[in-house]
Amino acid sequence: MATARPDIVRLMGARGARSIAQGALVVDFALYVTKLGWSAALLGVVFALSILFAVAVTTLVGPASDRFGRKRFVLVYEAISVLAALIGLLTQATLPLAFAAVIGGFGRGANGSAGPFAPAEQSWLSGLIEKREFGTVLSINTAIGFFGMGIGAVLAGLIGASRPMFVLPLAASLIATMLLALTPDPPREAAARTEGHEAVSKAENSLLWKLAGLNILNGTGIGLSGPFISWWFAARYHAGASAIGPALAIAFAAAGIAALTTGRLTRRLGTVRAVVLMRGIGLVSLFALPFSPSFGVALVVYALRSAFNRGTAGARQAVALGLVRGERRGLAASVNTISVLLPRGIAPALAGVLFESGALAAPFLLAGLFQGAYLVIYPRVFGRHDPSRSA
Structure with missing residues (x-):
């Protein structure tokens, strides 16, 4: 089994370490800065700037990693994360803390990925496995991130929304750096420029444009609801970090x-069909969430929504990476990430304004409309490009 290889285990271990810290900050960061006097609108702007920063970096990282290698870029991410965590530990002043949140992605919950440097990490991992294994291995990688975020969320309840929470991202980055330093970056094969090279590249580019268009719908839906879930639980049901x-x-x-x-x-079903089935159930849960009559009911509905929606992340990465040849997977990962992040950089600002006005259901309903459109179109575009059907 590919996942038993030491280099793959180390990459997944780094993801697990990061995910614990990210899970803690999903719970505590919004509550922490709210105690410091930040408004929902300000928090939405910071989330938006964080995502726009990620878009700018991701635009460069994917193609550059195809050319110069993956490892060095992921290590740069860890260095940035260390800096952001140190700022969080050293000050509560609004501007430096907002800066740290932007470059460190505090509170956004990247599921253990290397933030804007994730395209390098994804293409690094995909280069170690066969294409037909993409759906399975990348789903395992995603699962590790979610389990780690769950551990982090429990730790957040124990630590509370206080400054010591920034010890977790600091420790996670140091552990990840050690694991990555021990993991070799395999040499990339030079692109073979055959007679049909230009035609193949053109066809791949067309698929990437379609992927980007669909991801704009998905990313808008995510940005309207995801970053504010901790804030929403507190505002709607008066729940604290311990709950x-x-x-x-x-x-x-x-x-x-x-x-x-x-x-x-x-x-069993193929990667694309698995995505559609799981996300269809998640979509129903998303529409039901804002109408939950109690915190307990909301918790169950949110858990269902999270499971069936987020649980497809690895499979969707597999589809995106499978659209192109190996030497272009950094580019594909960048397009896949950017086209989700860009609308996520705009949507939180709108969601923050809506939540601040007291419209606690509207962002979820809007998110459901965008994600429903995505779900209808996705199998029609990518059904014929399923990586699990590759020889």
Whole structure:
């Protein structure tokens, strides 16, 4: 089994370490800065700037990693994360803390990925496995991230929304750096410029444009609801970190189980069909969430939504990376990431304004409309490009 190889285990271990810290900050960061006097609108702007920063960096990293190698870029991410965590530990002043949140992605919950440097990490991992294994292995990788975020959410409830929470991202980055330093970056094969090279590249580019268009719908839906979930639980049900932490931990654990389930389904149904089935159930849960009459009911609905929606992340990465040849996977990963991140950089600002005005259901309903459109179009575009059907 590919996942037993030491180099793959180390890459997944680095993801697990990061995910614990990211899970803690999903719970505590919004609550922490709210205690410091930040408004929902300001928090939305910071989330938006964080995502726009990620878009700018991701635009460069994917293609550059195709040319110069993957490892060095992921190590740069860890250095940035160390800097952001140190700022969080050393000051509560608004401007430096906002700067740290932007470059460190505080509170966004990247599921253990290397933030804007994730395209380099994804193409690094994909280069170690066969194409037909993409759906299964990347789903396992995703599951590790969710289980780690669940552990982090529990720790967040124990630590509370306070400055010591920044010890977790600092420790995670140091552990990840050690694991990555021990992992070789295999040499990339030079692109073979055959007679049909230009035609193949043109066809791949067309698919990437279609992927980007669909991801704009998906990313808008994510940005309208995801970053504010901790804030929403507090505003809607008056829940604190001690209750929200375990609640999100359950949701992350459910997503991890769903990711493993999706990985198995890719072998039976195909990757694209597995995505559609799981996300269809998640969409129903998203529409139901804002109408939950109590915190307990909301927790169950959110756990279902998280499981069936987020659990397809690895499978969707597999489809994106499978659209191109190996020497262009950094580019494909960048396009896949950017086209989700860009609308996620705009949508939180709108969601923040809506939440601040008291419209606690509207962002979820809008998110459901965008993600529903995505779900209808996705199989029609990519059904014929399923990596699990590759020889």
